[in-house]
Every structure is written in C-alpha cells, then in structure tokens.
Amino acid sequence: MANRTTLLVLVLVLCHGVAMTMGFWKKEMEKEQHWHPKPDKLFLMQHLKRMVKTDAGEMSVLESFGGRIMDRRLNIGFITMEPRSLFIPQYLDSTFIIFVRSGEAKVGFVYKSKLVEKHLKMGDVYRIPSGSAFYLVNTMEDQTLHIISSIDPAESMGISVFQSFFIGGGAQPASILSGFEPKIIETAFNVSGAELKKIFTRQHEGPIVHLDSSRPSSIWTKFLQLNEEDKLQHLKKMVEDWEEHDDDDDVDDDEEEEEQQQQTRLSWRKLLESVFRNEKKETKEKVAHKSHHSCNLYDRKPDFKNDYGWSVALDGSDYHPLKKSGIGIYHVTLSAGSMMAPHVNPRATEYGIVLKGSGRIQIIFPNGSNAMDTHIKEGDVFFVPRYFPFCQIASRNGPLEFFGFTTSARKNRPQFLVGATSLMRTMMGPELATAFGVSEDTMKRVVNAQHESVILPTPWAEQHAHNAKQKKKEGETRLPKLIRNGVIMGF
Numbered sequence: 465m466a467n468r469t470t471l472l473v474l475v476l477v478l479c480h481g482v483a484m485t486m487g488f489w490k491k492e493m494e495k496e497q498h499w500h501p502k503p504d505k506l507f508l509m510q511h512l513k514r515m516v517k518t519d520a521g522e523m524s525v526l527e528s529f530g531g532r533i534m535d536r537r538l539n540i541g542f543i544t545m546e547p548r549s550l551f552i553p554q555y556l557d558s559t560f561i562i563f564v565r566s567g568e569a570k571v572g573f574v575y576k577s578k579l580v581e582k583h584l585k586m587g588d589v590y591r592i593p594s595g596s597a598f599y600l601v602n603t604m605e606d607q608t609l610h611i612i613s614s615i616d617p618a619e620s621m622g623i624s625v626f627q628s629f630f631i632g633g634g635a636q637p638a639s640i641l642s643g644f645e646p647k648i649i650e651t652a653f654n655v656s657g658a659e660l661k662k663i664f665t666r667q668h669e670g671p672i673v674h675l676d677s678s679r680p681s682s683i684w685t686k687f688l689q690l691n692e693e694d695k696l697q698h699l700k701k702m703v704e705d706w707e708e709h710d711d712d713d714d715v716d717d718d719e720e721e722e723e724q725q726q727q728t729r730l731s732w733r734k735l736l737e738s739v740f741r742n743e744k745k746e747t748k749e750k751v752a753h754k755s756h757h758s759c760n761l762y763d764r765k766p767d768f769k770n771d772y773g774w775s776v777a778l779d780g781s782d783y784h785p786l787k788k789s790g791i792g793i794y795h796v797t798l799s800a801g802s803m804m805a806p807h808v809n810p811r812a813t814e815y816g817i818v819l820k821g822s823g824r825i826q827i828i829f830p831n832g833s834n835a836m837d838t839h840i841k842e843g844d845v846f847f848v849p850r851y852f853p854f855c856q857i858a859s860r861n862g863p864l865e866f867f868g869f870t871t872s873a874r875k876n877r878p879q880f881l882v883g884a885t886s887l888m889r890t891m892m893g894p895e896l897a898t899a900f901g902v903s904e905d906t907m908k909r910v911v912n913a914q915h916e917s918v919i920l921p922t923p924w925a926e927q928h929a930h931n932a933k934q935k936k937k938e939g940e941t942r943l944p945k946l947i948r949n950g951v952i953m954g955f
Contacts, residue, residue: 634667
C-alpha cells in the first residue's frame, strides 16, 4: 500500500511538473500580439497576413512569434504571380531571400547605381538586401510563378511584418514620389506638372500588374529584342537611310537647318558607337556583379541520401549572399513512412514549409515532455526553436517533401540523438549506461540495434523500400528476356 501511495505521489509531481513547463512555454508564446495557439498547434505558423491581392497576383506573409524562446524570428512570405505579370519597382525595410518554387522569373535591382537583371528558374535561391530597389517579373506566357521567401523582421520599422516603399505606382498604390510638394517634384524632374500628373495618376491596378502585351511594341522595344549583329545592321541602316534622305533634300536649305542635320547625323553615329561600347562594358559589369549570382537548390547533390530519403542544405560557404543575412536553407524528401531521426539544431531555429505530401511532426520541451505532436500537410509552415529536439515522419500514403530556412548561415550540423551516427552511439560507454541505470551490455544492444542513420525506416517504410527494390530487380531481369524473345526488335 505504501509503495502504491509513493508511486501515486511521484506521478502527481511529474504531471504537475510537465503542466508547469507547458504552461511556461505556452505563456512565452502568447506574449506577443495576443497569440493563443492550440496546444497541438504550438509550433505551427498560422498568423497569415495578406499584403497584396490583385488580378495579376498576390502576396501573403506568415508572421512568427515565440517570445524569449526564439533566438531569431523570421517571417515567411508567399508570392503568386500570373503569367506575364510585374511586381512593380519598390524597396523593402527587410532583407528578402526568395526561392522559386515553380515557374521562371526575372528580378531587376539597382546595385552601385547600375541596373542588374537576373533570370531565375525553378529551384533558384536569390537574396535582395533591405533598402535595395527591385522589381519582379513573371516572364512565362502560360505558367504561374510561385515564390517562397524569408523576411527578416529584425530590420523592419515595426509598423507591419515588412514595409514596401513603392517607386512605381499611381493612384493605387501611390508612388513615394507622389508625396512631394508639386513644385519640388516638377523641379526635380524638370518636367511640367501636367506631364507628371499623367504619370502619377494612371496606375490603379495595385502592386502586381499584368504586362500589357496587347499594345504594339515601340521601335526601341523591338530593337532591344534583337541580337548583337542584328542591332548593328539595324542601326547602320538607320544612319544610311538618314544620310540618303539628307542628300535628297533641296540645296536651298538654310545654314541653320544644315547644321542641325549634321548634328543629328553625328548623334546617330555616336549612338551607333556607344551602344556596342556599352555592351562590352555590360559584359565587364556582369563579371563584377558575380556576387549577385543565384544558387539552384535542385541542381545540388544531396548532402545525405539513403533508401528512405535525402536532404540538402545551403549555407554561407555554398552561397555567399546568405552569409550577409545570416540565413541558411534546406530541402528534405522522406519516402513513404520514413522518419527524420530525432535531432537537435544547436545553432539555429528552423522554419519549414511542407511542399508535398503529408506526415507528422513532434517537438519536445527541454524537460522531456511533449511540446507538439501534430499532423502536417502541404502548405503548412512549422518552426522549431533552437535546441528543441524534434522529428518528422512521412505518412504511409506517399513521400513528404519540405523546404525551409534556418537562422544561421554557418553549417548547422544537426545533432542526431538516435541512429548509426548519433550522439548516443558516439557517447556509448559506462557513463551513458549509468545515466540510464542499466548495464553497459544492455545499453550497447539498444543503441547499436539501428543500422541506418539520419533518415530511418519504419516497418511500413522498410516494406515500401523492399517493394521498390524488388520491382527494379524484376524489371532488370525481365528486360533481357524480352530482348531474347524478340519483343523489342523495333529499337
């Protein structure tokens, strides 16, 4: 009876301790902006703000919270742009790291007073520093552009998750230039107020607009689309035509008109020379702007791969611009039923976006109690505070793919708690056995039982991998038979 009473007291104390711990961390999470997540959604980001919505596209941002448990917060942005659309020129009060989830884009931004344009394809990662003027274009004729981004609120003015300063614009959105007093802006542009009024009142479609493809292209738009040789021939022809036209003019033209025509011819020749000088200069500038290259996540070989999945990570040593922002990037695919082994990020908070599939994530409090154990599906965004143990498990129905950001540009070096390359395996010895209160032989038997590392099989994942191998093997043995029987004679 006494033993039962003691056991009951211990259970009550343990339950009280767990409840106190959960209450403390939940309270920390709730401190900011009256955020009250459900216990099973504690580390899911659900505070969505729609920043922009037009016929041509939209941008929404998930705002992160977490109080003192977060070493550094990131907001996660989602941009969708319809084919042939433009996110108008602007600059932000936050560094903007973009990942092209699908489609192709052109980003233009000003660097050292020069316009630099970069074409991005699916899988590309690109950094736009805070305060840098830029625009985004969906260059595809028939494909929607999807971008995932990280936005650093540490640099923000705190008015919103981030603040856009639109350079282009009109009635909606207003250009920052339209706020200046008319006389000031007229003087600055050296253009009449009537002319400026046309510019600053015409655009009313919002920050993301359709490119007007129905309007006939100007001669210079067509000219810029030509290759270098055609540009040269085109300009030469224009100069020659102009000079022939001059020769046909009446000899009675007065001296003033003749001088004006000479100046015009000279201007055309200068233009002809300068265009190609500038193109050579542009080539040099492209070399100078190498630091503004993109890095494609899908082109990289996995850092880890086995029968149950793979993972790849980008840090500041792989893509230098990340070093300036102190941000890392990762991409993981788990096969059906596979599990990312329980692990800890010792250097960074992790933000993850489920790209495909569904599964489960479990996160543990420092005292060993459950912080969150919940189902995740495509579109869900989770975060894991630094030092908190966690694992992800793919559903039995199919693979789980997720992409995300970490709050460190150094190699994250996650510490795996279980598996063939785990902390437990490395620390195996009498001290570890004593810590668990078992014999060293028992401890070794348990710790060495798992032969896989990092991405681990579950019973249904093992069966899935076995079936895949068997199918591949059957295909390899079946092919020679088909050839022998003359079935593939047509090849």
